Amino acid sequence: xxxxxxxxxxxxxxxxxxxxxxxxxxxxxxxxxxxxxxxxxxxxxxxxxxxxxxxxxxxxxxxxxxxxxxxxxxxxxxxxxxxxxxxxxxxxxxxxxxxxxxxxxxxxxxxxxxxxxxxxxxxxxxxxxxxxxxxxxxxxxxxxxxxxxxxxxxxxxxxxxxxxxxxxxxxxxxxxxxxxxxxxxxxxxxxxxxxxxxxxxxxxxxxxxxxxxxxxxxxxxxxxxxxxxxxxxxxxxxxxxxxxxxxxxxxxxxxxxxxxxxxxxxxxxxxxxxxxxxxxxxxxxxxxxxxxxxxxxxxxxxxxxxxxxxxxxxxxxxxxxxxxxxxxxxxxxxxxxxxxxxxxxxxxxxxxxxxxxxxxxxxxxxxxxxxxxxxxxxxxxxxxxxxxxxxxxxxxxxxxxxxxxxxxxxxxxxxxxxxxxxxxxxx
Amino acid sequence: xxxxxxxxxxxxxxxxxxxxxxxxxxxxxxxxxxxxxxxxxxxxxxxxxxxxxxxxxxxxxxxxxxxxxxxxxxxxxxxxxxxxxxxxxxxxxxxxxxxxxxxxxxxxxxxxxxxxxxxxxxxxxxxxxxxxxxxxxxxxxxxxxxxxxxxxxxxxxxxxxxxxxxxxxxxxxxxxxxxxxxxxxxxxxxxxxxxxxxxxxxxxxxxxxxxxxxxxxxxxxxxxxxxxxxxxxxxxxxxxxxxxxxxxxxxxxxxxxxxxxxxxxxxxxxxxxxxxxxxxxxxxxxxxxxxxxxxxxxxxxxxxxxxxxxxxxxxxxxxxxxxxxxxxxxxxxxxxxxxxxxxxxxxxxxxxxxxxxxxxxxxxxxxxxxxxxxxxxxxxxxxxxxxxxxxxxxxxxxxxxxxxxxxxxxxxxxxxxxxxxxxxxxx
Numbered sequence: 036x037x038x039x040x041x042x043x044x045x046x047x048x049x050x051x052x053x054x055x056x057x058x059x060x061x062x063x064x065x066x067x068x069x070x071x072x073x074x075x076x077x078x079x080x081x082x083x084x085x086x087x088x089x090x091x092x093x094x095x096x097x098x099x100x101x102x103x104x105x106x107x108x109x110x111x112x113x114x115x116x117x118x119x120x121x122x123x124x125x126x127x128x129x130x131x132x133x134x135x136x137x138x139x140x141x142x143x144x145x146x147x148x149x150x151x152x153x154x155x156x157x158x159x160x161x162x163x164x165x166x167x168x169x170x171x172x173x174x175x176x177x178x179x180x181x182x183x184x185x186x187x188x189x190x191x192x193x194x195x196x197x198x199x200x201x202x203x204x205x206x207x208x209x210x211x212x213x214x215x216x217x218x219x220x221x222x223x224x225x226x227x228x229x230x231x232x233x234x235x236x237x238x239x240x241x242x243x244x245x246x247x248x249x250x251x252x253x254x255x256x257x258x259x260x261x262x263x264x265x266x267x268x269x270x271x272x273x274x275x276x277x278x279x280x281x282x283x284x285x286x287x288x289x290x291x292x293x294x295x296x297x298x299x300x301x302x303x304x305x306x307x308x309x310x311x312x313x314x315x316x317x318x319x320x321x322x323x324x325x326x327x328x329x330x331x332x333x334x335x336x337x338x339x340x341x342x343x344x345x346x347x348x349x350x351x352x353x354x355x356x357x358x359x360x361x362x363x364x365x366x367x368x369x370x371x372x373x374x375x376x377x378x379x380x381x382x383x384x385x386x387x388x389x390x391x392x393x394x395x396x397x398x399x400x401x402x403x404x405x406x407x408x409x410x411x412x413x414x415x416x417x418x419x420x421x422x423x424x425x426x427x428x429x430x431x432x433x434x435x436x437x438x439x440x441x442x443x444x445x446x447x448x449x450x451x452x453x454x455x456x457x458x459x460x461x462x
Numbered sequence: 463x464x465x466x467x468x469x470x471x472x473x474x475x476x477x478x479x480x481x482x483x484x485x486x487x488x489x490x491x492x493x494x495x496x497x498x499x500x501x502x503x504x505x506x507x508x509x510x511x512x513x514x515x516x517x518x519x520x521x522x523x524x525x526x527x528x529x530x531x532x533x534x535x536x537x538x539x540x541x542x543x544x545x546x547x548x549x550x551x552x553x554x555x556x557x558x559x560x561x562x563x564x565x566x567x568x569x570x571x572x573x574x575x576x577x578x579x580x581x582x583x584x585x586x587x588x589x590x591x592x593x594x595x596x597x598x599x600x601x602x603x604x605x606x607x608x609x610x611x612x613x614x615x616x617x618x619x620x621x622x623x624x625x626x627x628x629x630x631x632x633x634x635x636x637x638x639x640x641x642x643x644x645x646x647x648x649x650x651x652x653x654x655x656x657x658x659x660x661x662x663x664x665x666x667x668x669x670x671x672x673x674x675x676x677x678x679x680x681x682x683x684x685x686x687x688x689x690x691x692x693x694x695x696x697x698x699x700x701x702x703x704x705x706x707x708x709x710x711x712x713x714x715x716x717x718x719x720x721x722x723x724x725x726x727x728x729x730x731x732x733x734x735x736x737x738x739x740x741x742x743x744x745x746x747x748x749x750x751x752x753x754x755x756x757x758x759x760x761x762x763x764x765x766x767x768x769x770x771x772x773x774x775x776x777x778x779x780x781x782x783x784x785x786x787x788x789x790x791x792x793x794x795x796x797x798x799x800x801x802x803x804x805x806x807x808x809x810x811x812x813x814x815x816x817x818x819x820x821x822x823x824x825x826x827x828x829x830x831x832x833x834x835x836x837x838x839x840x841x842x843x844x845x846x847x848x849x850x851x852x853x854x855x856x857x858x859x860x861x862x863x864x865x866x867x868x869x870x871x872x873x874x875x876x877x878x879x880x881x882x883x884x885x886x887x888x889x
Contacts, residue, residue, distance in 0.1 A: 051518035058519070085538065091478030092485070092542050093549035100548065103556050104541035107534040111512065114531035115519050121527065122520035129530050134606070155606070179561070179582070 037203035042193035049079035058119035074170040074193035077108025098143035109169035126164040132172035139173035146182035151199035187248025198258035213273030226450035242389035243302030295394035306360040312377025330366035332359035386435025389427040408445035464630035469620030476506035485546035501597040501620035504535025525570035536596035553591040559599035566600035573609035578626035614675025625685035640701030653877035669816035670729030722821035739804025757793035759786035813862025816854040835872035
C-alpha cells in the first residue's frame with residue numbers, strides 16, 4: 036500500500052460530469068489499496084470569472100480580498116469532488132489550504148510555501164478517508180489571512196503535500212498523456228517520454244512546455260518528490276520526472292545511456308526589443324538592463340552586435356515576455372537621453388525554439404545538428420543562447436513550427452505515429 | 463459615534479452594480495462617523511446554483527461537504543464588497559464565519575450559534591477598518607469543520623454580531639422599506655410601521671411575513687439587540703423592532719397607547735389535512751400527531767370536530783407547510799389500521815390570515831371585528847386559532863387577498879396611498 040498524491044487541474048473538473056469521472060479515478064486508486072490525497076484546482080473558468088467580477092467592482096482589487104475571492108473557487112470544486120466520492124460509498128473529506136496546514140508568506144497573489152503542517156490530513160488518512168485539498172491556496176501565520184500561490188499554484192500544492200506526507204508519488208493529471216518530446220500541436224510526430232530528468236523538465240518548462248509548472252518541478256527536486264505526469268482521460272502510464280538518484284517505481288525506463296536530447300520546446304510568447312545605436316562605452320549594457328529590470332520585465336536572451344568601428348555605436352537586442360514589452364519600452368524611452376541610444380525596435384513576431392537534453396554535457400556536435408537542420412530548411416537564426424543542457428534560438432514566429440519539426444526529426448526524436456493533440460491545463 | 467451592524471441579503475448584492483451601490487451605502491455610514499460591521503449573503507442565485515451542482519454530482523450530498531460548498535458563496539460576495547469599499551478609499555476587511563469567531567453546533571445545514579468570539583473583528587475596528595463578515599456560516603470547535611446556519615442564517619449572523627459587539631443597532635437591509643401592516647402586494651393600502659414590538663414581529667414572521675426571519679428576531683429579543691429593518695434602495699427610516707424596555711434611538715414613535723392591531727399577515731404556503739372518521743376514544747389525537755411529528759412535518763393549527771354521537775367517530779383537521787404534506791400523508795396512511803381512521807382529505811387550496819397586536823391582551827372585541835369583516839365580505843372561516851396576541855383564521859386560498867383587504871380596513875390600518883410593491887429577500 037502506497038500513499039499517492041494526485042493533482043487535478045481546472046479542465047479535469049470543469050463540470051459535474053468531469054468531477055464524477057475524476058471521483059471514479061480517485062476511488063479506483065483507493066480500491067487498489069492506496070491512501071489518496073488529492074489537490075484540486077477551481078472548476079474550468081471559475082478563476083477567470085471571479086477575476087472579471089473583481090474588475091467590475093474595483094479597478095485595482097485589494098490583494099487580500101482578491102485572495103479571499105479566488106480561494107472560493109477551490110472550495111467549490113473540492114466540496115463537489117468530496118461529495119461525488121462520498122456518494123460512491125467512500126469516505127472523503129475536503130480541506131481548505133489553511134485547514135490542510137499550507138503555511139505561506141503573506142505575499143497575496145504570489146505567496147510562497149514556508150511550511151506544511153498536515154495534521155488534519157494525517158488524522159483523516161488514519162481514519163481511512165480520502166483527503167481532498169484545495170490547491171493554489173494557503174494562509175499566513177502572522178496575518179492569519181488567506182493567501183494564493185499564483186501561477187501553477189495547484190501543482191505546487193500537490194508537490195508540497197507529497198513532500199510533507201512523504202508520499203510515494205505525486206501524480207499530476209492533465210488532459211495530456213505526459214511530457215512529450217515536443218508540443219504535439221506543433222510537431223505531430225512528437226513522442227511521449229517515459230522519463231525525464233528534473234533538470235531537463237525545468238529547462239523544458241522554462242522554455243515553453245506547458246504540462247508542468249517550473250515552480251512545482253523545482254519544489255519536487257528540492258524535496259525529493261517523484262512526479263508522475265499523466266492523463267485524466269486514460270489509464271496509461273505517463274511520464275516520470277526523476278530527480279537526482281530517483282528511479283521509476285515500476286523499475287522500467289532504466290536505459291544504459293541517456294538520450295542526448297530529451298525534447299524540443301517552442302515558445303511564441305516572447306518579443307524582441309532592439310536598442311539601436313548604443314554608445315560603445317563600458318557600462319551602457321548595465322544601464323539599459325537596470326532600467327528594464329526596474330520596469331519589472333523579465334529579460335530572457337541578450338545579444339550584443341559587434342560594434343561598428345566607424346561610429347563607435349552598437350545595437351543590443353533582448354527578448355522578454357510579450358506582456359512585459361510595453362512597460363519595458365516605456366521605461367527605456369524615458370531614459371533615452373541619459374543612456375544615449377538612437378532608437379528602439381519592437382518585434383513581437385518572433386519564436387523561440389529550445390533543444391533540451393542532459394546528454395549535451397558529454398556530447399559534442401549537438402548545436403551543429405540544430406544549425407544544420409535549420410539551414411537546410413532555409414530558416415534564419417536571429418539569436419542564440421545556451422545553458423549547460425539547452426540550446427535556444429530565436430527565429431521568425433511564422434517559421435517556428437517548421438523549425439520544430441525539422442529539428443525534432445534531425446535529433447531522431449520522431450515517433451512512428453502522430454500524437455494526440457492536446458489543450459492547455461488549468462492553474 | 464455608534465457601532466452599526468448592517469446586513470445585506472442576496473438580492474442587494476446580486477451583481478457588480480448592486481455591490482457597488484451597497485459599498486457606497488456602507489461608506490456613507492462610515493463617513494457619518496460610525497463604526498460599521500457588515501454581514502452579507504451570497505450573491506443573488508449563487509446558493510441555488512451551488513445546490514444544483516451538488517445535486518448533479520451526488521444524489522444526497524454529504525452534509526459536511528455541502529456546508530463547505532455553500533459557504534463559498536459568501537466568500538465571493540464579501541470579498542467583492544470589501545474590494546469595492548477599498549477602491550472608494552476606505553479600509554475594509556472581509557472575514558469568514560470562522561475568522562469572525564462564529565462558533566456553532568456541529569449540525570451541518572442547520573447549525574445553531576453557541577458562542578461569538580469576534581476578536582479579529584474588534585482588532586480590525588480598532589484599526590479603523592470597515593468589517594465585512596460572511597453571513598450564514600460558522601464553524602464547530604470540536605470538529606473544526608465549517609457549518610451553515612440554515613434558512614435566515616445571514617439575519618441571524620448580523621444579530622449575533624450585533625449582540626457580541628454590543629452594537630447600537632442592527633440594520634437589516636432588504637428591498638422593502640420595513641415592516642408593513644400587511645403584504646403590500648396583497649393589500650395595496652398597507653402602511654409601513656414605524657415600530658413593532660419583538661413579540662408582534664415574531665407572530666408576524668411566524669405567520670407569513672417575510673421581511674425578517676423569526677430566528678433572528680428571537681435572538682435579538684433574547685440578547686437585547688435593536689433591529690432596524692430598512693431598504694437598500696432608499697435612505698428612509700424603516701421599522702424598528704423593539705424588544706422589552708427598548709426605545710427608538712431617534713426618540714420618535716413614542717406613542718401614549720399601543721395600537722390594538724399591529725398588522726395582518728397572510729400565508730398561502732400551508733395545506734390542510736383532515737383525518738376523517740377517527741374513533742372518538744381517548745389517546746387517538748395523540749396517536750395521530752405522534753405519527754405526523756415523526757414524519758418531520760411541522761403542524762400549525764389543529765381543529766377537532768364535535769363528535770357525531772351516533773357513530774362515536776370524529777374528524778381531526780390540521781394545517782402544515784405544503785412541502786411537508788406528502789410525507790405526513792404517507793406516514794398517516796401507513797398507520798391507518800392501527801389508528802383506525804376512515805380516510806384522509808388533503809386540501810392545498812387554503813389561505814391563512816393572522817391578525818397580530820400586543821394590544822389584544824387588554825382589549826376585547828378584537829376577534830369580533832375580524833369575524834364581522836369577513837362575514838360582510840361573504841368569506842367563510844374554516845378554522846380558527848388564537849394566541850395571546852394573535853388570531854388566525856383559515857379561509858379558501860382564493861379568498862385570502864380579499865379577506866386581508868377587508869380585515870386591514872376594518873382595523874383602521876389602511877393608509878392614504880398605495881404602498882410600493884416589493885419582492886422577496888435572500889437567505
